[in-house]
Amino acid sequence: MGSTALGGAAPARAGLAPKNGVLGSTFKPCGVVKLKTTPKVGRSSVCVRASIASSPQKQYSPKTPAVQSGEEVRIAVLGASGYTGAEIVRLLANHPQFRITVMTADRKAGEQFGSVFPHLITQDLPNLVAIKDADFSDVDAVFCCLPHGTTQEIIKGLPKQLKIVDLSADFRLRDINEYAEWYGHAHRAPELQEEAVYGLTEVLRDEIRNARLVANPGCYPTSIQLPLVPLIKAKLIKLSNIIIDAKSGVTGAGRGAKEANLYTEIAEGIHAYGIKGHRHVPEVEQGLSEAAESKVTISFTPNLICMKRGMQSTMFVEMAPGVTVSDLYQHLKSTYEGEEFVKLLNGSNVPHTRHVVGSNYCFMNVFEDRIPGRAIIISVIDNLVKGASGQAVQNLNLMMGLPENMGLQYQPLFP
Numbered sequence: 001m002g003s004t005a006l007g008g009a010a011p012a013r014a015g016l017a018p019k020n021g022v023l024g025s026t027f028k029p030c031g032v033v034k035l036k037t038t039p040k041v042g043r044s045s046v047c048v049r050a051s052i053a054s055s056p057q058k059q060y061s062p063k064t065p066a067v068q069s070g071e072e073v074r075i076a077v078l079g080a081s082g083y084t085g086a087e088i089v090r091l092l093a094n095h096p097q098f099r100i101t102v103m104t105a106d107r108k109a110g111e112q113f114g115s116v117f118p119h120l121i122t123q124d125l126p127n128l129v130a131i132k133d134a135d136f137s138d139v140d141a142v143f144c145c146l147p148h149g150t151t152q153e154i155i156k157g158l159p160k161q162l163k164i165v166d167l168s169a170d171f172r173l174r175d176i177n178e179y180a181e182w183y184g185h186a187h188r189a190p191e192l193q194e195e196a197v198y199g200l201t202e203v204l205r206d207e208i209r210n211a212r213l214v215a216n217p218g219c220y221p222t223s224i225q226l227p228l229v230p231l232i233k234a235k236l237i238k239l240s241n242i243i244i245d246a247k248s249g250v251t252g253a254g255r256g257a258k259e260a261n262l263y264t265e266i267a268e269g270i271h272a273y274g275i276k277g278h279r280h281v282p283e284v285e286q287g288l289s290e291a292a293e294s295k296v297t298i299s300f301t302p303n304l305i306c307m308k309r310g311m312q313s314t315m316f317v318e319m320a321p322g323v324t325v326s327d328l329y330q331h332l333k334s335t336y337e338g339e340e341f342v343k344l345l346n347g348s349n350v351p352h353t354r355h356v357v358g359s360n361y362c363f364m365n366v367f368e369d370r371i372p373g374r375a376i377i378i379s380v381i382d383n384l385v386k387g388a389s390g391q392a393v394q395n396l397n398l399m400m401g402l403p404e405n406m407g408l409q410y411q412p413l414f415p
């Protein structure tokens with residue numbers, strides 16, 4: 001009997017993954033059974049699953065390997081019946097060392113995952129359980145894909161040895177007063193807020209490697225900070241008058257039914273929301289201010305656009321005196337040289353959301369504005385991958401001492 005998230009005794013559970021690393025006869029998969037004989041963390045043996053070809057680009061050598069090559073890491077996905085949870089499951093289908101042993105849901109607890117997400121019915125997975133019934137004794141790491149607010153209460157109750165990547169906004173803002181101001185209530189786990197490391201992988205890789213709890217960035221903040229942080233650090237752009245117009249696909253709002261997200265409300269059009277006060281403003285300003293080592297403020301307007309996945313951020317900036325668009329381009333190019341997931345497009349190629357969908361890539365480019373001294377930067381990501389679950393897998397790979405790109409080498413789905 002294992003411990004539960006909220007401290008009670010865990011009842012016996014159909015679908016619980018076997019303890020010996022091989023599927024046992026009591027396991028009730030929702031689809032095709034795929035035997036895996038990978039050893040668990042802490043045991044030495046060789047992984048029999050196909051390993052992913054190593055990247056021809058940057059090799060990420062971990063400082064303190066937590067997991068040996070081939071060892072199995074047992075994963076819990078909290079909120080597996082939501083969009084980001086399902087995306088974690090899709091990505092982990094090709095991960096040679098992460099195996100899902102626990103999946104939770106709220107309204108959908110008790111259902112088979114393959115019934116909730118038929119596109120993943122071929123995966124051999126445990127059933128969805130309520131968090132209070134989840135058994136964490138057979139888990140090494142958690143992807144927490146729950147709504148903000150709820151998340152901090154749940155993570156507070158999890159066993160302390162678990163490594164956690166939280167996809168919600170609960171641990172992203174370092175200042176708890178700022179959190180209270182933007183999220184409308186006092187933080188309920190301030191000690192964890194202090195412990196959490198912000199998970200913008202390409203920028204904070206070293207900190208993430210040694211973290212136990214990682215606050216995965218929001219989708220808009222990922223698409224904005226990846227280009228702007230290096231430019232601000234290098235003092236190539238002015239800190240004033242940064243204007244950002246961003247657009248998100250509707251999966252950004254989650255799977256829960258909402259009138260505002262009905263097909264009839266969003267089809268054949270686009271509209272702005274969160275004007276002046278979207279809660280990603282403090283998150284972006286926190287990252288940009290750290291890069292600048294002084295307070296940076298932004299004008300930011302998100303828009304909801306009629307597409308399923310994808311996000312574009314268009315950033316209008318003023319260059320520092322004497323700086324050219326070519327300087328911005330060259331700096332971003334050299335910053336991300338060798339990075340597998342962040343790419344500067346060549347020449348005047350315009351980043352399209354449709355060219356990154358399904359992948360962990362961020363594509364970006366820099367353009368001259370008609371007004372001298374100004375530049376326009378465009379970045380695109382898949383909000384569910386680099387903007388959420390892909391970056392989360394990238395971060396957990398680092399935390400477990402594994403190659404950062406493990407399980408993430410999906411090419412975009414086009415057309």
Ligand SMILES: NC(=O)C1=CN([C@@H]2O[C@H](COP(=O)(O)OP(=O)(O)OC[C@H]3O[C@@H](n4cnc5c(N)ncnc54)[C@H](OP(=O)(O)O)[C@@H]3O)[C@@H](O)[C@H]2O)C=CC1
Pocket residue numbers: 078079080081082083084085104105106107108109131144145146147148150167168169217218219251252253254255256383384387388
């Ligand atoms: N969608 C995106 O593009 C991005 C989302 N995020 C963040 O990731 C998190 C998950 O987002 P997303 O997957 O889109 O959300 P969804 O609404 O699609 O899924 C939410 C999940 O949480 C479960 N849940 C809801 N309330 C509770 C509760 N009180 N207790 C336990 N479980 C609960 C739901 O279960 P059930 O369905 O069974 O009720 C579902 O599994 C959110 O914090 C979101 O802001 C971050 C970056 C991008």
Ligand SMILES: CC(=O)N[C@@H](CCC(=O)OP(=O)(O)O)C(=O)O
Pocket residue numbers: 148167168169217218219220248249250251252253254280302304
């Ligand atoms: C289209 C849409 O509604 N998008 C969400 C952002 C998704 C996201 O990144 O949210 P978190 O910060 O909670 O993780 C929003 O604007 O609130």
